[in-house]
Amino acid sequence: MIEVTNLTRHYGSFTAVDHISFSLEDGKIYGFLGPNGAGKSTTMNLLTGYLCADEGNITVDGFDMLEEPKEAKKRIGYLPELPPLYKDMTVREYLRFVIQLKKADCDAVALDHILRKTGLTDVVDKMIRSLSKGFQQRVGIAQALVGNPPILILDEPTVGLDPLQRIEVRELIRSLGKEHTVILSSHILSEISEVCDTVLIIAHGKLVGEGSPEQLAQTGQASQQCSLSVKGQQETVLNALSAIDLVPIGPVKQENGLLSLTVSWPAGQDKREEIFYALAAAHCPILEETITAMSLEQIFLELTGEDKDAQAYEKVVAQLGETPVAEEKAASAQEEE
Amino acid sequence: MLAIYRREVRSYFTSAIGYILIAFYLLLLGIYFTAYNLNGGYTDLGGVLYYTLLIMLLFSPLLTMRLLSEERKQRTDQLLLCAPVTLWDIVGGKYLAVLTVFAVPVAVACSCPLLLAAYGSKSMLLSYAQIFAYFLIGAACIAIGLFFSGITENQIVAAATTFAVLLCCYLMDGITTLISSSAWVALLAFVLVALLIGLLVRYMTRSWRPAITVAAVAMCVLVILFIINGEWMLSALTAVLSALTLFAPFEDFAGGIFNVNAVVYYLSVILLFLFLSVQTMERRRSNV
Numbered sequence: 001m002i003e004v005t006n007l008t009r010h011y012g013s014f015t016a017v018d019h020i021s022f023s024l025e026d027g028k029i030y031g032f033l034g035p036n037g038a039g040k041s042t043t044m045n046l047l048t049g050y051l052c053a054d055e056g057n058i059t060v061d062g063f064d065m066l067e068e069p070k071e072a073k074k075r076i077g078y079l080p081e082l083p084p085l086y087k088d089m090t091v092r093e094y095l096r097f098v099i100q101l102k103k104a105d106c107d108a109v110a111l112d113h114i115l116r117k118t119g120l121t122d123v124v125d126k127m128i129r130s131l132s133k134g135f136q137q138r139v140g141i142a143q144a145l146v147g148n149p150p151i152l153i154l155d156e157p158t159v160g161l162d163p164l165q166r167i168e169v170r171e172l173i174r175s176l177g178k179e180h181t182v183i184l185s186s187h188i189l190s191e192i193s194e195v196c197d198t199v200l201i202i203a204h205g206k207l208v209g210e211g212s213p214e215q216l217a218q219t220g221q222a223s224q225q226c227s228l229s230v231k232g233q234q235e236t237v238l239n240a241l242s243a244i245d246l247v248p249i250g251p252v253k254q255e256n257g258l259l260s261l262t263v264s265w266p267a268g269q270d271k272r273e274e275i276f277y278a279l280a281a282a283h284c285p286i287l288e289e290t291i292t293a294m295s296l297e298q299i300f301l302e303l304t305g306e307d308k309d310a311q312a313y314e315k316v317v318a319q320l321g322e323t324p325v326a327e328e329k330a331a332s333a334q335e336e337e
Numbered sequence: 338m339l340a341i342y343r344r345e346v347r348s349y350f351t352s353a354i355g356y357i358l359i360a361f362y363l364l365l366l367g368i369y370f371t372a373y374n375l376n377g378g379y380t381d382l383g384g385v386l387y388y389t390l391l392i393m394l395l396f397s398p399l400l401t402m403r404l405l406s407e408e409r410k411q412r413t414d415q416l417l418l419c420a421p422v423t424l425w426d427i428v429g430g431k432y433l434a435v436l437t438v439f440a441v442p443v444a445v446a447c448s449c450p451l452l453l454a455a456y457g458s459k460s461m462l463l464s465y466a467q468i469f470a471y472f473l474i475g476a477a478c479i480a481i482g483l484f485f486s487g488i489t490e491n492q493i494v495a496a497a498t499t500f501a502v503l504l505c506c507y508l509m510d511g512i513t514t515l516i517s518s519s520a521w522v523a524l525l526a527f528v529l530v531a532l533l534i535g536l537l538v539r540y541m542t543r544s545w546r547p548a549i550t551v552a553a554v555a556m557c558v559l560v561i562l563f564i565i566n567g568e569w570m571l572s573a574l575t576a577v578l579s580a581l582t583l584f585a586p587f588e589d590f591a592g593g594i595f596n597v598n599a600v601v602y603y604l605s606v607i608l609l610f611l612f613l614s615v616q617t618m619e620r621r622r623s624n625v
Contacts, residue, residue, distance in 0.1 A: 069421070070423070084415045097340055097343075101422065
């Protein structure tokens with residue numbers, strides 16, 4: 001259970017983390033999503049006590065990071081962006097050192113369990129400097145698991161790994177998520193949406209969005225889009241569509257008698273039946289029809305882009321809130337449209 | 338602290354550096370001992386120890402250059418700082434590890450009085466007291482090296498700075514006579530110090546105004562004091578400089594006098610530089 005209030009950190013005149021507040025519950029997998037330089041790593045460094053915040057406070061399981069750092073740090077296992085490995089030790093020596101350092105309750109059986117979980121049993125007596133990047137990353141994860149801390153913070157755990165290793169690490173994180181609270185950071189959207197229960201989007205040092213991947217996908221759209229492939233004359237099709245108040249957005253392409261276009265209508269409605277009847281009446285068969293929901297990528301770009309529509313942004317944030325006030329606001333905003 | 342201590346000691350002895358430095362030290366100790374005591378016939382170990390003190394100028398930077406700078410460079414300091422250990426645990430563990438490496442040649446030196454006792458009468462207490470003082474000076478030089486290792490990521494810079502500072506301390510006697518020739522020189526020296534303090538304030542507060550204010554005030558005070566009594570300034574400078582002579586008190590020990598003041602002085606130096614090392618690490622967390 002982590003509570004963060006008003007966290008701020010400057011590097012000189014640059015504000016890396018700007019009054020971020022959030023609350024994390026036990027047993028879920030959280031994802032920090034954001035562009036490079038957004039402040040994800042800095043937030044994680046602040047959470048684990050590597051850096052001191054300029055303002056705000058962090059409470060881990062009731063222990064304040066500034067006042068009782070030892071208790072707070074005992075509860076966290078951290079894998080930083082660059083795994084902190086001593087290259088001149090073997091894997092076994094290194095993990096034994098970590099056990100002693102954290103004063104962890106980790107006997108040979110528990111260590112064996114960690115080694116098996118991270119797939120390190122074959123390389124246990126090899127020097128860390130002779131391991132490949134993937135294996136070094138796994139040693140980093142193993143180091144975070146020592147002592148079975150209730151909270152795991154992993155900064156870009158799959159960076160630099162090949163696709164197979166990425167899948168394995170994701171599986172590992174999913175299995176860890178059942179017993180621990182996991183905080184993950186990544187800029188690979190698919191990874192976050194697959195693995196995480198809740199996503200926190202951070203950009204320019206601020207928390208710009210919070211919610212499950214589905215929630216974000218649903219509420220992020222101001223409209224529903226539909227791509228059509230219709231067989232027929234451009235004029236006929238467009239006339240038929242304009243009769244039901246639909247105007248194509250974006251370019252209309254004509255290839256081999258096939259018309260490709262995209263229409264949109266406000267969220268909450270469903271115009272697919274009307275399109276069917278209208279085009280059927282105009283004798284223009286619909287050969288392909290796809291509804292595109294706003295993907296996490298689009299949400300991400302919308303929320304972190306510089307030229308985002310302020311109204312749309314406010315709507316998203318309001319809809320993500322679970323208070324009745326926020327829901328009312330959202331409902332009235334939709335009615336106004 | 339124990340975990341860090343063991344790791345560091347093991348690190349010195351799994352890489353070549355521990356063995357090479359100890360071998361080098363023992364070689365020089367052996368040469369001086371043979372020449373001075375065995376061939377020269379002196380029963381007193383003080384001479385050998387005094388001359389081998391010069392080796393500390395090289396030994397300390399080489400031993401300590403890697404201690405904290407490598408942690409920063411490889412980012413393994415993240416492991417240490419995110420673990421439930423205090424900064425004193427980290428600095429203390431590392432310091433004791435280096436002392437252990439230094440203790441090996443000193444332990445060998447402890448066998449020298451026994452060797453000499455076989456050939457003539459001598460005071461064991463005197464010899465071991467001298468070795469104890471020698472160990473303390475070495476410990477102080479190592480503490481200085483540890484501090485400078487903590488202020489940079491680059492090992493060479495750490496080593497060079499430690500060497501420069503230790504060299505200044507070694508030559509401080511000569512420097513004192515050189516610049517204590519007149520009150521004007523003393524004034525100049527203190528003005529330089531005032532300017533340095535101004536720069537330090539600028540670094541800590543990141544703005545010029547308090548820095549310039551502090552420096553200006555300090556310089557005014559100095560000029561006023563100079564006008565009132567120039568000689569006072571000269572004696573103040575001499576006192577300050579003599580406090581920086583790290584190696585001079587050993588002459589007392591070499592001469593057979595157990596100077597308790599010196600012991601306290603060395604212990605203070607050790608504590609001061611360990612404290613400064615901890616502060617450097619603490620500061621880095623707040624102001625990267």
